Amino acid sequence: MMDRKIRILIGKPGLDGHDRGAKYIARALRDAGMEVVYTGIRQTPEAIANAAVQEDVDFVGLSLLSGAHNHLFPEVARLLAEKGAGDMILFGGGVIPEEDIPGLMEAGFRAIFTPGTPSTEVVEFIQREFSAL
Amino acid sequence: MEVALRRMIVEDLAAGVMARSTRAIARALSVVENGGEGAGALLHGLFAHGLSAGTVGITGPPGSGKSTLVNRLIEIWRVQGRRVGVIAVDPSSPFTGGAILGDRLRMQDHASDEGVFIRSMGSRGHLGGLAWATRDAVLVLSAASFDPVIVETVGVGQAEVEIASLADVTVLVLVPGMGDDVQTMKAGIMEIGDIIVLNKADRPGIEQLESSVMASLDLIPSGQDRPPVIRCSAATGEGLEALQTALEAKLAAAGRRTDRERGRVAALLESVMAERGAAIAAALVAGEFGSLDGAVESILAGGTTPYLIGEMLEGILER
Numbered sequence: 324m325m326d327r328k329i330r331i332l333i334g335k336p337g338l339d340g341h342d343r344g345a346k347y348i349a350r351a352l353r354d355a356g357m358e359v360v361y362t363g364i365r366q367t368p369e370a371i372a373n374a375a376v377q378e379d380v381d382f383v384g385l386s387l388l389s390g391a392h393n394h395l396f397p398e399v400a401r402l403l404a405e406k407g408a409g410d411m412i413l414f415g416g417g418v419i420p421e422e423d424i425p426g427l428m429e430a431g432f433r434a435i436f437t438p439g440t441p442s443t444e445v446v447e448f449i450q451r452e453f454s455a456l
Numbered sequence: 457m458e459v460a461l462r463r464m465i466v467e468d469l470a471a472g473v474m475a476r477s478t479r480a481i482a483r484a485l486s487v488v489e490n491g492g493e494g495a496g497a498l499l500h501g502l503f504a505h506g507l508s509a510g511t512v513g514i515t516g517p518p519g520s521g522k523s524t525l526v527n528r529l530i531e532i533w534r535v536q537g538r539r540v541g542v543i544a545v546d547p548s549s550p551f552t553g554g555a556i557l558g559d560r561l562r563m564q565d566h567a568s569d570e571g572v573f574i575r576s577m578g579s580r581g582h583l584g585g586l587a588w589a590t591r592d593a594v595l596v597l598s599a600a601s602f603d604p605v606i607v608e609t610v611g612v613g614q615a616e617v618e619i620a621s622l623a624d625v626t627v628l629v630l631v632p633g634m635g636d637d638v639q640t641m642k643a644g645i646m647e648i649g650d651i652i653v654l655n656k657a658d659r660p661g662i663e664q665l666e667s668s669v670m671a672s673l674d675l676i677p678s679g680q681d682r683p684p685v686i687r688c689s690a691a692t693g694e695g696l697e698a699l700q701t702a703l704e705a706k707l708a709a710a711g712r713r714t715d716r717e718r719g720r721v722a723a724l725l726e727s728v729m730a731e732r733g734a735a736i737a738a739a740l741v742a743g744e745f746g747s748l749d750g751a752v753e754s755i756l757a758g759g760t761t762p763y764l765i766g767e768m769l770e771g772i773l774e775r
Contacts, residue, residue, distance in 0.1 A: 327490050328553065328578065353554035358578045363561040370567035374560060377573055379482035407479045 329357040329453050331382040334371040335364045336399060339389035344416060344438075348384065351442035352449070368395055372402035375411060381456070382449060387417040397430035404431075412452050416440070466494045470501035473600050478573070481600045485575050488592040499592055506595035507717045509541070509603035510707040513623030515585060515645070518611025520631045521655045523562035524690040525699075526606055530566050532700045533604065539571045541602030543593050545586055547610045548578040555579075559608055573602055585609035585616030591727055594622065604707070612645055620648040621723045624710040625703055628683075629653045630669065632661030646672065649683050651702050657687035657694055737769055744768065 333349045335342055342364050349359045360378050362371060375383045383403065385396055396415050403411055415427060416436040424435045434448050469487065472480025484502075488495050499506075512529075514522045523544065530540045544559035555578035566572040575597075577587040586609060587593075597605045609619050620626050628649030652673075654665055669685055676682050684702050688695035738748060744765075745751040754760050 327492070328580070349556055353549065353556050354552055356549075356552040356554045358548070358555045358557060358576075360557045360560060360576050362564055362567075366564060367568070370564055373478075373567045374564070374574075376478055377482050377575060378557075378560075379486045 329382070329449065330360070330378065330380040331357055331384060331449065332360045332362060332371070332375045332378055332380045333384045333386065334362045334366055334374070334399075335386050336366055336368050336371055336395040337387060337389055337391050338365060339387055339391075340364050341388045342386070344388070345384075345386040348386070348416065348442060348445055351446060355446045355450075357449070368398040368402055371399055372406060372408070375403060376406050376408050380411060381453060382412045382414065384445075385413070385415045387415070387419075390418070392417065392419055393423055393426060396427055396432060400431040414445075414448065416445075466497045466501065470498055470599075473502060473596060474505060476600050478570070481573060481596065482575070484596050485593050488596060489577065489587070489589045491589065495592070499595060502595060502599040505599040507598060507720055509594070509598035509605045510710075511594055511598075511623045511625075511720075512604050512606045512703060512707070513609065513619035513626040514606060514629060515609040515612050515616070515619050515626060515648070516629030516653075516655070517613065517631070517634065520611070520629045521690055522608050522611075522629050523559040525627075525629060525653065525655065525688065525696075526559075526608055527563045527565060528690050528693075528696050529606065529700060529703075530563065530572055532696065534566070534569065534571060537571075538604065539602045540566075540573075541594075541597035541600070541605040542572070542574040542608065543577060543590055543597070543605065544574065544608040545577045545579055545590060545610050548580045550581070553578075553580070573597060573600070579610055583616070584618035585612045586618050586622065588731070591622055591724055595724075615644040617644055617648045621719075625650045625706040627651045627653055627699070627703070629655050630665060631656045632659050632665045634665075650681075650706050651699070652683050652685045653695070653699060654685060654687045655689070656691075657689045658692055662687065740769060740772055741765060 331352055333345050335345055349361050352359045360380060362374050385399060387395060400413055403409055413432045414434040415432050419435055419437055427435055433452060436445055469480055469484050473484045484498060487498055514526055516522055526542060533540050546555055546557045546559060548555040557576035557578060560574055560576050563574055577590060579587045582588045590607060594605050594607060607619060607623060626648050652669060654662060673682050686695050686698050686702060688699055741751050742748055745754055751765060755762060
């Protein structure tokens with residue numbers, strides 16, 4: 324009855340109201356037996372980082388389709404580290420050009436999923452990373 | 457040495473909680489929620505500081521606007537300078553154990569406010585509208601000097617009334633369009649509201665709802681408390697101040713702290729006994745039959761019955 328669940332926050336930073344993808348992934352992770360905190364659209368990096376710390380999640384997944392990922396994704400990573408939560412595993416998704424991915428990985432993201440990624444790939448990524456913790 | 461190390465970590469965590477460190481509070485909540493080693497020691501360490509917060513329960517059917525209402529209450533209490541804790545419970549899947557924890561979404565206005573701590577919990581198979589560890593989580597937030605602590609239940613149906621034994625004041629949130637007045641006659645959820653909120657009061661059907669709730673309250677014998685009934689709309693702001701005033705009055709009435717603590721201690725003891733008792737019983741049965749599966753096999757093979765095993769457990773207790 325008591326067991327360790329994988330906890331994940333799915334957030335959408337910045338001015339982007341397109342949340343179909345974020346909700347789809349949240350639902351897929353739920354069906355994989357994980358606890359998913361969904362914080363909704365148009366969040367500041369600060370609000371997302373604070374929520375992640377309070378919820379003590381293992382993973383933070385960010386979704387963005389507005390093109391501002393090069394600014395907003397690293398900002399969430401920076402704030403998490405600043406709040407002593409640099410150990411949370413970050414991943415991202417959305418309309419993100421190939422050439423931006425190395426920079427985001429450098430900023431601390433462990434994976435970036437682009438349009439067309441099957442949800443099973445995201446689930447497997449999380450299970451793999453979690454078992455390595 | 458490993459034991460000493462563990463104790464130190466627990467002590468650090470308890471100290472961090474009482475020093476109001478966000479990261480320590482969040483970690484402590486995970487420890488109690490996962491119920492592993494250290495949870496008992498941590499709660500023991502926080503116990504003396506963990507009973508003082510006023511506890512407000514918010515319950516009602518799915519989609520009745522509980523989270524949005526909580527969001528507005530946080531706002532009012534923050535203006536008064538109170539530090540507000542929130543535990544929001546959402547249902548876990550009975551099939552996969554997964555959960556979408558979406559209450560926080562309505563409360564993100566307060567995400568960057570250090571004086572507000574919001575934690576989402578999956579019910580993890582616990583029935584009754586709360587999670588196994590909700591009581592313990594309230595204790596942690598209280599020890600971190602959050603007062604009041606608001607507990608939002610899962611969306612409830614008719615019989616999930618556990619919140620009434622946890623909260624000092626329980627708010628039942630109803631909305632128009634939930635059925636005819638036979639629904640308000642039924643036992644269970646309709647009986648636990650210390651305050652009844654008729655939410656989404658800007659929607660059609662609010663008059664019928666109010667008259668059927670009032671009619672059901674008319675039968676409360678004179679001399680007994682009748683819960684105040686308050687029309688609210690988080691959308692327009694109607695009724696929110698009245699709700700907060702009623703909450704303060706009820707908290708003050710529940711107030712003689714010693715009585716409140718007595719009730720809470722009794723409930724905590726009961727939940728620890730239920731949890732530990734079940735674990736001890738399971739270990740005893742496994743000891744007798746090799747494993748729980750072994751006991752099931754033995755029952756299926758006609759060797760015993762669950763009731764005989766129950767008698768056996770009582771026998772062990774008497775020895």
